[in-house]
Amino acid sequence: MNTVAADPLAALREIAPAAIDDGAGALQLYSHDVYATGPAPRAVFRPATVEELAQGVAAATAAGLAVIPRGGGMSYTGGYLSPTPDFILVDTAGLDRIVAIDEADMTVTVECGVTWDALRRALQPRGLRVKAWGTLSGVNATVGGGMSQNGVFWGAADGSVVDSALSFDVVLADGTTVSTGSGFFRPYGPDLTGLFAADCGALGIKARATLRLVREGQGLAYGSFAFDDAAAFFAGLSAVAREGLAAESFGFDPFLQAQRMKRDSLAADAKSLVGMMKAQGSLLKGVKEGARVALAGRSFLDGVPFSLHCIAERRRQSEADADMAEIARLVTQAGGRAVENTIPKILRANPFPPVNSMVGPAGERWVPVHGFLPHSRLVEGWDAIQALFAAHRAEMEGLGVQAGAMLAAVSPQACLIEPVFYWPDALNPLHRHAVEAGHLAKLKGFPANPDSAALVDRLRKGVIEVFATLGAIHLQIARTYPLKASHDPAAWALLETVKRQLDPRGLMNPGSLAL
DSSP, rough: OOOOOSSSTTHHHHHHHHGEEEHHHHHHHBOOOOOOBOOSSSEEEESSSSHHHHHHHHHHHHHEEEOOOOOOOSOSSTTTTSSSSSSEEEEEEGGOOOEEEEETTTTEOOOTTSBBBHHHHHHGGEEEEEEOOBBBTTTOOHHHHHHHHOOOOOGGGSSSSSGGGEEEEEETTSSSSSEEOOOOOOOOOOOOOHHHHHOOTSEEEEEEHHHHHHHHOOOEEEEEEESSSSHHHHHHHHHHHHTTTOOOEEEEEEHHHHHHHHHOHHHHHHHHHHHHHHTTTHHHHHHHHHHHHHHTTTOTTTTTTEEEEEEEEEHHHHHHHHHHHHHHHHHHHHTTTOOOOOOHHHHHHHHSGGGGSHHHHHHHEEEEEEEEGGGGHHHHHHHHHHHHHTTTTTHHHHHHHEEEEEEEEEESSSEEEEEEEOOOOOOHHHHHHHHHHHHHHOOOOOOOOOOHHHHHHHHHHHHHHHHHHTTOOOOOOOOTOGGGGSSSHHHHHHHHHHHHHHOOTTBTTTTGGGG
16 A cells, blocks of 8 residues: 655655646646546656656655656547556646757757647758657657657658657656667667557656657659549559558548548648648749648538548659549549548648647537557457447437547558547636637637537447457557457566566556556
């Protein structure tokens, strides 16, 4: 039984008084993630240095407090929601230094509170990027959050974001800092970097990371394609994935496609595209592309049931064009047809937009749930999820719950199915903090709606059960996905042994990964 000191914050205040925030506003904000609510922390701890982080963690756990790490706050799986009120929330945002960019050895070392957006801005003038370079929420999401929760989108052809990691400096529950692996090659012996990758903060707090760099391709080609049904869509998506032709390939079902087309302004889209082309030394081309976006408007996907969007990135433009021509051939064979390619152009022009899409177009609540499946089970998985929704159709319509899906290729072996729910409900403090104020002001908004929220919770759990029957795997496991049930018992026992060795009192993000 863990005993909490009478004044558990006393030692922490002595070490870093300026780093402690126990104001009511902070405690309320940090008790919410994108989807759920947990206990308020005793305090929020914002270390300014890695050394301060280690000292603070040691002081907190010595006083009997759990420590819960938080990056950019974009979790929707309970990543930083504690099962106990006796904890401090460690906000790593102050650890945002880019320590070294090594162009000779093609590595970058960062403190783990740096955002994917800030890292990209530092690397892009040098013509470099991280191998897998972040998620769409990268304006807020941090490198440390990505290395802990894992994620995939930009550079998906090169794997998930943890595949970019070479080594970590990790602060353990007793304040010890452990360095894993080598700064230029992985693995060096047993993969200790891999042990801490995607651990959802259950084993330690990532303080620094050294990541692989690659040259950013100067040739980019874009393609968008329409499909009449899910089976044809998945055939096209899988064909492109198996050949490794696209840096990113993703798509939307009819509902989510319609939702996305309601967002943002054409002026902002065109401006982003002009800016990207200008940065590549082609202002005239940017102006032409911006005008083309404006002319296409928001109706070019009207009547398109499923859409697939691909980006080919190569060293030379001729190579990217050749890859896109082959993508178009494969897609046509699968039953797709080319449509206006505005969406991939706009996303690449502004890869880390404001996180306004964490609420619906009218201010609805939003939450995704996902699974990765092998190509051979994608249609089966899609049909099973649609059957679940069909069985609850009347209840969903009565309570205003709607569902769509984003679909993406992530490797020659697997693709992502990510159902997304929207429902009328009150926003929480995190939404009001993260979404741009000007955007919030335009939204209709909704009162609290516990009945709709309860249905979403049941449906979300139902989707996870469907994925489990198909052997799906997940990122951002945290406190939502059934990791233990999908592991060999002997392997799980080994993981529990590692947890006990590193965190014998169970104070490092307790309950994450069900450890």
